Amino acid sequence: MHIAVDIGASSGRLVSGEMKDGKLLIQEIHRFANGYQKQGDHHCWDIDHLEEQILRGLEIAKQQGITSCTLGIDTWAVDYVLLGKDGERLRDVIAYRDSRTDGVMEQVWEKVSKSEIYRKTGVQYQSFNTIYQLFTESEELIQKTDTILLVPDYLHYRLTGKKVMEATNASTMQLMNPLTKDFNADLLALTGFHSKQFAPLIEAGTIIGELDESLKKQCDLPVCTVIAVGSHDTASAIAGVPASGSKWAYLSSGTWSLIGTERENPILEDSSLEKNFTNEWGINNTYRYLKNIIGMWVIQEIRRVYPVDYNFGEMVEAAKQTNLKQVASIDLNDARFLKPHNMIEELQDYCRETDQSVPADIGELSLTVFHNLAIAYSEALKELEVLTGESIQTLHIVGGGSQNAVLNQLTADYSGLQIVAGPTEATALGNLIVQMIAAGELESLDAGRQLIRKSFPVEIFTPSSRNKIKKNRRTVHDSKS
Numbered sequence: 001m002h003i004a005v006d007i008g009a010s011s012g013r014l015v016s017g018e019m020k021d022g023k024l025l026i027q028e029i030h031r032f033a034n035g036y037q038k039q040g041d042h043h044c045w046d047i048d049h050l051e052e053q054i055l056r057g058l059e060i061a062k063q064q065g066i067t068s069c070t071l072g073i074d075t076w077a078v079d080y081v082l083l084g085k086d087g088e089r090l091r092d093v094i095a096y097r098d099s100r101t102d103g104v105m106e107q108v109w110e111k112v113s114k115s116e117i118y119r120k121t122g123v124q125y126q127s128f129n130t131i132y133q134l135f136t137e138s139e140e141l142i143q144k145t146d147t148i149l150l151v152p153d154y155l156h157y158r159l160t161g162k163k164v165m166e167a168t169n170a171s172t173m174q175l176m177n178p179l180t181k182d183f184n185a186d187l188l189a190l191t192g193f194h195s196k197q198f199a200p201l202i203e204a205g206t207i208i209g210e211l212d213e214s215l216k217k218q219c220d221l222p223v224c225t226v227i228a229v230g231s232h233d234t235a236s237a238i239a240g241v242p243a244s245g246s247k248w249a250y251l252s253s254g255t256w257s258l259i260g261t262e263r264e265n266p267i268l269e270d271s272s273l274e275k276n277f278t279n280e281w282g283i284n285n286t287y288r289y290l291k292n293i294i295g296m297w298v299i300q301e302i303r304r305v306y307p308v309d310y311n312f313g314e315m316v317e318a319a320k321q322t323n324l325k326q327v328a329s330i331d332l333n334d335a336r337f338l339k340p341h342n343m344i345e346e347l348q349d350y351c352r353e354t355d356q357s358v359p360a361d362i363g364e365l366s367l368t369v370f371h372n373l374a375i376a377y378s379e380a381l382k383e384l385e386v387l388t389g390e391s392i393q394t395l396h397i398v399g400g401g402s403q404n405a406v407l408n409q410l411t412a413d414y415s416g417l418q419i420v421a422g423p424t425e426a427t428a429l430g431n432l433i434v435q436m437i438a439a440g441e442l443e444s445l446d447a448g449r450q451l452i453r454k455s456f457p458v459e460i461f462t463p464s465s466r467n468k469i470k471k472n473r474r475t476v477h478d479s480k481s
Contacts, residue, residue: 001066002439003029003224004431005054005073005155008233009255010034010300012050014057015425016066017432019441023455024432026425029064030057036095043099044092047081047151051158058221069222070435071159072229073152074236074427077172078130081154082137083147083163090144093151096128097339104132111190115270120187122178122266122279123171124292127335130173134191142192149199152231159226160209163199166228168235168288170201171281178266178279178287204230204283205438229434230283234258234290237398239283239430239445242423242453247393249381250290251411252426253401255297257373259380260290267387275383283434284445289388291380294332296401298369301343306362312404315366319406322363327371328356367406374410381415394418398426405459412461419461423452 004015013031017024032053036043054073061069082090094100105127108117114125123129130150149157150169157163170176175191177184183195202208208226215221230236237252252258266279266287280288303310310318328351340346344365351358359368377395385392395417397408402421412419423429433448442448 001069002432002435003058003061003066003069003071004229004236004428004435005057005071006233006236006428006431007034007050007073007075009036009076012053013428014054014061015428015432016061016069017429017436019436019451024429024451025455026428026432030060032056036097039092042092043095043097045079045095045151047089047093047154051155054155054159055215055219055221058224059219062220062222066222068224070225070227070439072227072231072431072435073155074229074231074233074431075152075155077150077169077232077234078126078128078133079151080130080133081149081151082141082145083149084144085146087147090141093154094133096133098128099339100136101127101132104135108132108135108190112187115273117174117187118270118273119268120184121174121176122268123174124276124278126292127338131175131187131191134193137192139192145193145197147199148193148197150231153199156208156226156228156231159211159215161212162209164202164206164208164228165199166206166231167201167203167281168230168283169232171279172232178268178281181281202228203285204228204235204434207438227435227438229431232280233427235280235282235288236430236434237427238262238288239434239448240423240426240428240452241396241398241430242420242449242456242458243394243396244446244449244453247391249384249392249395251377251395251397251401253295253397253399253404253407255295255300257293257295257377257401258288258290259293259377259384260288261384261388261390261392263287263289263388272387275387277383277387283430289384291383293373293376293380294337295373298332298337298343298347298373299366301340302347302362302365302369305342305344306365308362310362315362316404316406318361318363319366319370322361322367324357324364324367326357327368328354328359329375330368330372332369332372332376370404370407370410374407374414377411378414378416381417392417394420397421398423400424405461408459408461409464412463416463418463420458421461422458423456425456426452429456
């Protein structure tokens with residue numbers, strides 16, 4: 001039996017997986033809430049809660065009859081934990097949406113240019129990248145730090161006592177050379193930290209170790225071997241894409257939308273920088289060449305502040321029933337949508353400032369977002385073809401957003417591509433198949449993807465023109481923001 005621990009920004013779960021009759025069967029064991037809260041001056045994750053819930057999930061697994069298993073952990077990227085010489089945390093784990101990195105990117109660019117940083121790392125610019133977070137740390141805290149662990153690596157450490165840094169997540173820090181997989185000394189020096197403060201780098205598929213004996217005394221747990229999977233959840237999601245052959249791209253659709261291709265080599269030219277594509281490390285020494293688009297975060301925030309409680313399915317249905325003659329053109333990647341106080345007001349203000357029709361009810365708001373996401377996806381796919389020199393025929397959409405039939409059809413319409421939607425559980429599935437490869441049950445990533453194709457249904461969407469709505473051809477530069 002194998003157990004995937006898959007933790008996102010708003011929730012986490014433990015999912016078991018096993019091979020039966022040539023198919024992969026999965027079952028959710030335990031689900032729990034996650035989120036950041038204001039602690040003093042910063043927004044922080046409750047990392048102790050995550051550890052407790054992993055152990056609680058393993059206890060439930062034992063109660064369900066799972067006496068022996070492997071376990072892999074994936075989470076979001078860039079955030080980290082600072083440990084002192086005694087192995088204990090030096091402070092709370094600050095969340096990437098915290099305001100401490102506001103304006104920091106520009107400070108770093110004064111010391112090293114954007115293009116030079118991109119050539120050195122291949123990683124796209126996000127104001128919350130680890131390099132900018134580390135840049136804000138005090139000299140006192142730097143001196144006290146013995147070890148830096150990214151969030152999933154810290155959870156590995158708490159379970160096994162082993163300090164390691166898994167590669168797919170390490171690559172997101174904007175500190176690593178994409179060719180040598182070493183730290184770039186010049187960039188690391190900007191932060192004040194040094195390479196010896198980071199745990200040793202390991203690849204996905206590496207066996208980390210058994211559960212610590214102290215945990216076995218505290219809890220009734222299965223015999224469990226912890227394996228490093230693609231600990232960045234996007235790496236696991238892409239491993240779980242049920243693709244075959246070539247000429248395909250992926251869209252991991254959740255809070256963020258990650259759209260790209262799987263490559264053998266990075267692309268480090270200025271043209272790639274200009275379009276803000278990133279070269280993160282994938283499974284089996286591949287590169288996740290992708291673009292980060294804001295994704296379902298906008299819909300989540302609309303739902304949070306809307307005065308009537310709608311679930312996501314109801315928002316999709318409301319969008320489907322809405323008749324708009326013209327949809328506002330909105331650059332959802334504008335920084336103003338990253339963490340607004342009220343997403344609905346922010347969207348409506350944007351439309352007023354750019355002299356566009358203002359969406360009012362839940363259907364209009366949802367449909368406006370879906371159209372603009374689909375347009376952003378289609379534009380990113382065209383950029384991807386130009387930058388890679390390779391044509392794309394199929395887009396695989398995986399993750400929770402793959403259930404959005406309205407957005408899937410709009411994406412097919414605007415891109416002109418066949419859309420293969422599903423499975424929704426791609427991240428957990430990618431996590432599980434890496435464990436199965438490490439355990440010798442599967443020969444390769446291709447074999448794992450073939451197993452997923454056999455085991456889980458997908459839905460196909462083909463392009464049409466009936467859903468396209470005339471939109472105002474405006475850009476972010478038209479905004480008065």
